[in-house]
Amino acid sequence: xxxxNIKRGKDIQLKGEARREYIDVLAPQxxxxxxxxxxxxxxxxxxxxxxxxxxGSVVIEDKDIDGLNLLSPISGTVKAINRGAKRALLSIxxxxxxxxxxxxxxxxxAADIKKLKRKDIVASLLExxxxxxxxxxxxxxxxxxxxxxxxxxxxxxxxxxxxxxTDFILNDQEKDFQAGLNILTNLTDGKVHLCIKDTANSxxxxxxxxxxxxxxxxxxxxxxxxxxIHHVDPINKGDVVWYVEAQDVVxxxxxxxxxxxxxxxxxxLTGEGAKDNxxxxxxxxxxxxxxxxxxxxxxxxxxxxxxxxGRDVGADGFLGFYDSQITIVPEGGNREFLGWLVPGFKKYTxxxxxxxxxxxxxxxxxxxxxxxxxxxIVLNHLYDSYVALDVVTYFLLKAILAEDIDEAERLGILECxxxxxxxxxxxxxxxxxxxSIIRQGLDIIEKEG
Amino acid sequence: xxxxxxxxxxxEEKFFAKGKPLEKMYxxxxxxxxxxxxxxxxxxxxxxxxxxxxxKRVMIFVVVxxxxxxxxxxxxxxxxxxxxxxxxxxxxxxxGQGALKVLPIIIVTYAVGGMWEGLFAIVRKHEINEGFLVTxxxxxxxxxxxxxxxxxxxxxxxxxxIGKEIFxxxxxxxxxxxxxxxxxxxxxxPAQMSGDAVWAAVDGFSRATPLAVVAGADRGSxxxxxxxxxxxxxxxxxxxFIPGSIGESSAVACLLGLIFLLVTRVASxxxxxxxxxxxxxxxxxxSLFQGSEALAFxxxxxxxxxxxxxxxxxxxxxxxxxxxxxxxNTGRWIYGILIGMxxxxxxxxxxxxxxxxxxxxxxxxxxxxxxxxxxxxxxxxRRLARVQKA
Numbered sequence: 001x002x003x004x005n006i007k008r009g010k011d012i013q014l015k016g017e018a019r020r021e022y023i024d025v026l027a028p029q030x031x032x033x034x035x036x037x038x039x040x041x042x043x044x045x046x047x048x049x050x051x052x053x054x055x056g057s058v059v060i061e062d063k064d065i066d067g068l069n070l071l072s073p074i075s076g077t078v079k080a081i082n083r084g085a086k087r088a089l090l091s092i093x094x095x096x097x098x099x100x101x102x103x104x105x106x107x108x109x110a111a112d113i114k115k116l117k118r119k120d121i122v123a124s125l126l127e128x129x130x131x132x133x134x135x136x137x138x139x140x141x142x143x144x145x146x147x148x149x150x151x152x153x154x155x156x157x158x159x160x161x162x163x164x165x166t167d168f169i170l171n172d173q174e175k176d177f178q179a180g181l182n183i184l185t186n187l188t189d190g191k192v193h194l195c196i197k198d199t200a201n202s203x204x205x206x207x208x209x210x211x212x213x214x215x216x217x218x219x220x221x222x223x224x225x226x227x228x229i230h231h232v233d234p235i236n237k238g239d240v241v242w243y244v245e246a247q248d249v250v251x252x253x254x255x256x257x258x259x260x261x262x263x264x265x266x267x268x269l270t271g272e273g274a275k276d277n278x279x280x281x282x283x284x285x286x287x288x289x290x291x292x293x294x295x296x297x298x299x300x301x302x303x304x305x306x307x308x309x310g311r312d313v314g315a316d317g318f319l320g321f322y323d324s325q326i327t328i329v330p331e332g333g334n335r336e337f338l339g340w341l342v343p344g345f346k347k348y349t350x351x352x353x354x355x356x357x358x359x360x361x362x363x364x365x366x367x368x369x370x371x372x373x374x375x376x377i378v379l380n381h382l383y384d385s386y387v388a389l390d391v392v393t394y395f396l397l398k399a400i401l402a403e404d405i406d407e408a409e410r411l412g413i414l415e416c417x418x419x420x421x422x423x424x425x426x427x428x429x430x431x432x433x434x435x436s437i438i439r440q441g442l443d444i445i446e447k448e449g
Numbered sequence: 450x451x452x453x454x455x456x457x458x459x460x461e462e463k464f465f466a467k468g469k470p471l472e473k474m475y476x477x478x479x480x481x482x483x484x485x486x487x488x489x490x491x492x493x494x495x496x497x498x499x500x501x502x503x504x505k506r507v508m509i510f511v512v513v514x515x516x517x518x519x520x521x522x523x524x525x526x527x528x529x530x531x532x533x534x535x536x537x538x539x540x541x542x543x544x545g546q547g548a549l550k551v552l553p554i555i556i557v558t559y560a561v562g563g564m565w566e567g568l569f570a571i572v573r574k575h576e577i578n579e580g581f582l583v584t585x586x587x588x589x590x591x592x593x594x595x596x597x598x599x600x601x602x603x604x605x606x607x608x609x610x611i612g613k614e615i616f617x618x619x620x621x622x623x624x625x626x627x628x629x630x631x632x633x634x635x636x637x638x639p640a641q642m643s644g645d646a647v648w649a650a651v652d653g654f655s656r657a658t659p660l661a662v663v664a665g666a667d668r669g670s671x672x673x674x675x676x677x678x679x680x681x682x683x684x685x686x687x688x689x690f691i692p693g694s695i696g697e698s699s700a701v702a703c704l705l706g707l708i709f710l711l712v713t714r715v716a717s718x719x720x721x722x723x724x725x726x727x728x729x730x731x732x733x734x735x736s737l738f739q740g741s742e743a744l745a746f747x748x749x750x751x752x753x754x755x756x757x758x759x760x761x762x763x764x765x766x767x768x769x770x771x772x773x774x775x776x777x778n779t780g781r782w783i784y785g786i787l788i789g790m791x792x793x794x795x796x797x798x799x800x801x802x803x804x805x806x807x808x809x810x811x812x813x814x815x816x817x818x819x820x821x822x823x824x825x826x827x828x829x830x831r832r833l834a835r836v837q838k839a
Contacts, residue, residue: 012498236836301497308496329498332491335454339487340505347501352714353510354501368491372503373483373576376620379507380776381717390832394776395825410829422496429502430620436494 003198004231006218006388010350010423012161014307015363016327018268018277020168025282026264027098028290030079032091032318033059033070036311038132040141040446043070043089051078056103056129056261059092065144071129073263073284075101091318107259113179116256121187128255130262132321133248136240137229138414139446149242151190151233154181156205156246157197157216159223160306164268164279164324166246167200173250174204176257180249181211183256188242195228205246218388220308226420227388235415247324267291267319271307272365273300273328285318291326301368303327308422332369350386350427375430383434386423389415393424397434400441405448413441454489457482476570480577508579510715514706515586515696515766519555521689522696523547526594526650529692533651550594550650551695554601558585561602565609569618580619584608587627587766590696591759591807593647596634600641604634624814625773628807635807643802648692656692660758660796664803666745673753675745687756696762703761716769719778723785724764728754730786731793746797760792763806768813775817777824784820788813 035043042063047053053072062068076097082090105128108116116124122145125131134152136143143149156166170177185192191212196205198217205213214232216222225243235241244252247265254262263283270277275295282291288302303310304320307327311320319326336342344354348364351357383393391412399407418435425434464471465478483505492499524540527547531538559582566581588605608630613622635642646655657665659681666675676686685691689699696702710716732751739747754760768774768788775784788809795805 014498234835236832303497305495307498310495310497312494312497333489335451335457335486335489337451337453337486338484340484340503340509344501349501351500351502351507352712353506366498368497369499370488370490370492371499371501372505373479373488373490375504375576375578376618378504378580378620379771381771381778381781384778390828392777392825392828395821410832411825412828412832418495426496426498427500427502429500429504429507431499431503433494435496 001213001215002232003215003217004222006216006222006227008385008388009159009219009221010386011159011219012308012348012366012426013361013363014161014271014329015365016270016272016274016277016329017162017363018164018270018279020165020279022266022279022281023276025280025286025291028096028283028286030093030095030287030290030318031073031283031285032093032287033072033285034091034313034318034320035060035070035089037321038070038142039135040064040139041070041132045081045089045092047078047081047092049078049081052076053078053094054101054103055263056105058129059094060089062142065142067123067126067145068131068142069126069129070132071103071261073261075099093318102260105255105259105261108256110179110257113253113256114182116183116186118187121183124256125252128261130248130252130255133252134242134244135322136242137226137235137417138240139442140417140419143240143242147240147242149188149190149240151241152184152188152192153225153228153232153241153243154184154192154194154211154246154249155223155225155228155243156200157195157223158324159220160308160325161220162268162270162325162327163223163306164266166324167197167202167205169266169279169324170202170204170246170250174202174207176250176253177204177246178208178253179257180251180253181208183252184244184249185210191233193228193232195225195232197223221388221420221423224388224417224420226415226417230389230415237409237414239414245322245324248322265319266324268325269328270325271303271327271329273297273330274326282319284321287318288313288315288326291319292328295328297328299331300328301331303329307366308426309419330365330367332367332371334369351429370431372429372431374432377428377430377432379429382427382429383421383424386427387421389420391416393421393434396441397437400437400444403444405441405444408441409445413438413445416442451486454486457486473571476575476577477567480567480570505579507715508583510713511583511710511766512586514709514715515590517702517705518590518696518699518762518766519551519586521699521702522590523551525689525691525693525698526550526695528690529594529649530651533649533654533656547594551589553598554592554594554596554695555586555589557598557601558589558605562588562605562609565606565614569614573618575618578619581609584613584627584630588630590762591627591631591694592634593642594650594695595647596641600634600638603637604630607633620772622772623818624811625767625770628767628811628814631807632811648694658692658758659686660803663746663749664744664796668744669741670745672745672747672749676753683753683756686753694759694762697759700756700761703765707761707765710765710769716765717771717774717781719781720769720774720785720788721764723782723787724760724768724789724792725755727786727789727791728760728793729789731790732797735793735797744797746803749797754793754796758796758804759806763792763810764788767806767810773814773817775820775824777821779827780817780820780824784813784817787816 060070198215251262297315347354380394421434527543612626612629791809
């Protein structure tokens with residue numbers, strides 16, 4: 001067991017933390033599969049509107065990776081196939097018929113699960129629709145089944161603002177969690193690294209066996225998988241590591257032990273815009289309106305994930321495949337008179353240019369206002385204080401913008417993901433989206449192979 | 450939506466929107482519009498929430514930090530005039546006299562500099578950057594009060610166009626634009642920019658600045674004694690009741706600005722600390738060589754260096770410009786220390802021009818990318834070492 005104390009970063013304390021109680025939303029009216037959740041997926045839709053699907057039916061297959069399927073989490077009818085600009089597939093909405101008519105997969109006994117070979121695990125995960133739970137760095141895309149990762153990271157800590165507490169949602173799941181870890185260890189010759197919070201106390205995390213346990217403490221991004229990889233087993237050119245969310249480890253185990261597509265998950269309903277801030281037992285891809293019935297969504301932004309790394313899906317949107325958090329925040333856009341002059345007792349800033357910076361910290365209300373105009377980068381020294389990786393952010397950005405990919409690789413871009421730089425964008429007074437520049441660089445590298 | 454926001458939207462749609470008659474002037478409208486009201490734009494992608502600070506606020510905070518220097522500068526210009534005339538010195542009298550000299554310089558700087566800034570914004574179709582508010586006032590404060598206004602206009606034009614815009618505007622410049630402008634007028638019009646007669650705005654009056662006094666003292670004599678016999682005390686120099694550039698003379702006013710910049714964390718403390726360390730280190734080294742054959746400057750103690758000339762002003766407001774300084778934290782230490790050392794080096798061993806701050810900072814501006822290069826290579830090496838270990 002090793003410990004890492006992350007010093008660079010910041011926990012933004014927002015209003016709207018979920019209290020530690022559960023509500024049941026186990027029969028949502030609608031669920032959806034959303035291809036934008038999956039980076040690098042080239043989706044081919046295999047169903048038509050109005051078609052009946054079972055829980056576990058193939059809805060989408062990938063054009064590149066043979067056998068990579070996305071399955072329907074419920075039985076019901078395909079209600080809509082939504083497309084956006086350039087006909088990009090946004091979501092496939094399935095109306096729940098609540099019959100739980102389920103497709104059967106091969107079932108394994110607890111003893112058999114321990115003896116599984118890599119080949120069988122890969123085949124079962126692909127067929128059972130859970131292969132996409134395994135993602136890779138670099139690039140943050142779905143792992144390729146042929147790759148031999150040098151290690152697998154399980155992320156059981158999340159430090160995003162208002163994030164679901166992994167320790168809390170894994171309560172009473174230690175059996176499945178351990179079984180899932182066993183499966184992952186059989187999937188690689190390398191190590192499986194379990195990254196947890198230093199204060200974690202659920203049995204699932206503290207008594208995990210057969211894996212390397214790493215304790216992380218400190219502010220966000222201490223819980224980002226990029227931070228874990230960088231400190232535990234860094235990626236160099238040519239390396240691939242895989243990573244899996246803790247909840248998905250449980251689901252992987254359930255696929256093998258039940259022989260059915262595991263569709264249950266826990267989600268934290270957060271943000272001051274939500275009617276109630278609580279945890280929910282629900283189904284994967286549940287609609288926001290089902291999860292937050294009674295909430296008035298007017299003038300609010302609905303995110304799957306957190307305010308830092310989540311995706312705006314709108315009030316008609318759905319829970320993302322990898323997410324364990326919905327955040328509802330007020331939209332901004334109010335024009336304030338002489339805003340640059342006000343003392344700002346109620347402004348939230350990590351700089352010290354508003355009076356609030358000198359008051360004791362307490363949970364704040366933030367809307368989606370950019371709070372300023374776009375400018376060239378001026379305060380170039382700010383970024384490095386908010387990245388938990390040993391990179392010189394400003395110079396990395398300059399290399400990417402100059403499309404000097406060799407230099408960007410030397411400066412460590414392959415270790416980076418936009419979410420690792422979310423706080424840089426947050427603090428940037430020039431309102432530069434640092435993460436999207438990182439993405440731009442990764443895209444060039446991916447394209448050029 | 451408030452009344453103002455509604456009005457602004459109306460005006461924008463009528464005149465400045467795409468396809469409307471004043472479309473090209475949009476940056477000017479945008480500058481005024483966002484001066485009155487925050488832009489009110491929302492985020493388009495993650496992260497969905499943002500810090501309340503923006504560049505407008507940061508830049509205006511630097512201007513606020515300069516207020517003590519501006520007030521002290523105005524007062525001192527008037528004070529020196531009244532002294533030179535032998536008139537009675539009163540607070541209001543000095544302020545009034547000073548304002549008549551200083552305000553035109555500031556107005557010309559802003560008018561001409563702002564004109565260039567606006568012109569480039571229109572041609573390049575980008576926002577007007579608030580950085581020119583800082584550049585303009587910094588330039589004005591480094592000038593002697595006697596400078597002809599047309600020279601102010603030429604100087605700021607050079608600073609903005611050659612110092613900044615040809616590199617792509619704020620954020621891309623290599624040199625500090627205010628110092629570039631200052632260096633330009635210094636080398637182009639030496640008669641109006643140096644000597645003993647330019648510091649008090651009274652015809653025919655001349656008094657050597659403290660730096661000139663020490664530079665002109667006999668070999669082997671004590672610098673402090675030379676200053677004392679010329680009528681300068683440490684407290685006069687530190688407070689700034691001495692002839693000099695408008696805003697630079699008072700180290701105490703700079704200190705007030707420094708405190709504000711550090712409390713609000715707008716300026717890099719590493720650069721400033723580096724400058725002071727470098728200055729102390731270098732003057733200590735020189736003090737080891739003082740003697741009967743050495744120039745008087747060798748004997749000047751570090752704390753005098755600290756308050757004399759433009760050091761305090763340069764270290765606090767010029768060296769800390771994040772764009773033209775080193776951009777890595779380690780780099781900032783080296784950059785600051787070298788500026789401090791260069792200032793003393795130029796002052797002590799260059800008898801022709803005793804003020805080294807402007808040239809020291811410009812010189813280090815040029816070297817900042819090189820310093821950063823080595824710091825960044827250090828990061829690359831750490832990365833490579835990791836591969837070899839694995």
